[in-house]
Amino acid sequence: MTDAEPADWQPADWPERANVAARSVTALFGRRLLFMPGTHLAAVQWPSKHLKNPLHPWHYWWQAHYMDCLVDAGRRELGNGATPAARFNGPRRASAGRLASRLVTGIRLRNAFTFVNSYYDDMAWLALATHRLQTLAEETRKPGRRRNAGIQETLTLQFDSASTDDLGGGTFWSKKRDFKNTPATAPVALYYARTGQQAKAQRLVDWLNGVLFDEARCLYIDGARLSPAGEVTVENTIYTYNQGPVLGALLELGGDANLARTSAVIDGVAQHLTVHTTAPGSSPRILRCDGTGDGGLFTGILCRYLALAAVDARLPASARNTARELVTATAEAFWAGRRPAEAGAATAGNGRYVFSVHAANPADTTYPPGAAVELSTQLQAWMVLEAAAAIQQKT
Incomplete structure (x- = not known):
């Protein structure tokens, strides 16, 4: 406690705040697919404007991040004993891990009975x-179905086919196979690193470093496009979320060069991907946010991997502290700006909240009462709160 803090000051309970976000998102957006037992998916908007099909349009990757958030909640349940009393949504509800497993089923059915798509x-x-999810299942002594292994085998083949020597390396973004970029290469590299394929992962990271790393800003740019005439055009746009999975891959691989690059990227994020806020009680510097739609996920993804850096003892204290401060300040801003869900909704009075599109602005201004709320933005806030909770629990 500092001299400026009141005598009754208490540190934020980030795990409970993350549980609030988990309860809010699952209550407002979660539902069965066509009322089928054993399925779960998240509607893309609340309240839904597609009453007959609240899962339209289909955003495959939003559901993947929903699953990651449920796994975060499941890990907290595991840390609290994995008993019904530890469940984020109450002892009579399904555990987070069970919901995530149902979500896998829902994704397969909604995606035309496959986990493969064009991106x-x-x-x-x-x-x-x-x-x-498979790791969580094993740690809770509830081994995952062979389905999980089958998904990984199927998708690994997809990644192997997309990670070619064209353009010197990297991973194609889509099956058009004309663009290799950070959004595809970085998470594929992280996946390879986490599944024991370090050589493949390092080759992808080396390509990112050689082709898509902006030395001046210490950040990764978007991608490199191959024209029908064989000409290469570099896309220089920098997105917040691209830095996240690169950080994850660098940390997973380890080694002096990768860890040094991790510290450099954290500094680049702090210098170029932050905004100033004057909100009471908030740090003057928080991570920028990128609007709605797909951009509504971006800051949450970055925070997920900054949280890993914040507790990694291999990094210098300065890098860890910067990562921690960016995550917790952004989480505090999201928390302070929340508003209760609409009066008259099914969840009214049950502690369900709507979070802002931008951490720097309150939800009352970005999502005033009556406005349609997008799933991506609520997953973003949930991810940021989960990241702050993970840091708190490990430090």
């Missing part, structure tokens, strides 16, 4: 989430 980055996010 390798989408499949990489699902592979990463499924791998974490």
Whole structure:
């Protein structure tokens, strides 16, 4: 406690705040697929404007990040004894791990009975989430179905086919096979690293370092496109979320060069991907957010991997502290800006909340009462709160 803090000051309970987000998202967006038992998916909007099909349009990769969030909640349940009383949503509800398993079933059915789609980055996010779900199942002594292993085998073949020598390496973004980028290469590299394929992972990281790393800003740019005439065009846009899985892959691989690059990227994030806020009680510097739609996930993804860096003793204290401060300040801003779910909704009075699109602005301004709320933005806030909880629990 500092001199400026009141005598009754208590540190934030980030695990409980993450549970609040988990309860809110699952209550507002979670549902069965066509009322089928044993399935679970998240509607893309609340309240849904597609009453007959609240899962339209189909956003495969949003569901993959929903699964990752459920695994985060499941890990907290495991840390609290994995008993019914430890469940994030109450002892009479399904555990987070069980919901995540039902979500796998829902994704397969909604995706036309397959886990393959046209975008390798989408499949990489699902592979990463499924791998974490399998690990959670093993640690709770409830071994995952052979289905999880089958998903990984299927998707690994997809990644192998997309990670070619064209353009000198890297992973194609889509099955058009004309663009290799950070959004696909980084999560595929992380997946390879987590599944014991370090040589493949390092080759992809080396390609990212050689082709898509901006030395001046210490951040990774978007990608490199191959024209029909064989000309290469580099896309220089920098997205927040791209830095996250690269950080994850660098940490997973380890070694002096990768860890040094990790510290450099953390500094680049702090210098170039933050905004200032004057919100009471908030740090003056928080991570920027990138709007709605797919961009509504971006800051959450970055925070997930900054949280890993924040507790990695191999990194210098300065890098760890910067990562921790960025995550917790952004989480505090999201928490402070939340608003109760609409009066009259099925969850009214049950502690369900809507979180803002932008951490720097309260939800009352970005999602005023009556506005349609997008799933991606709520998953983002949940991810940020989970990241703060993970840091708190490990330090």
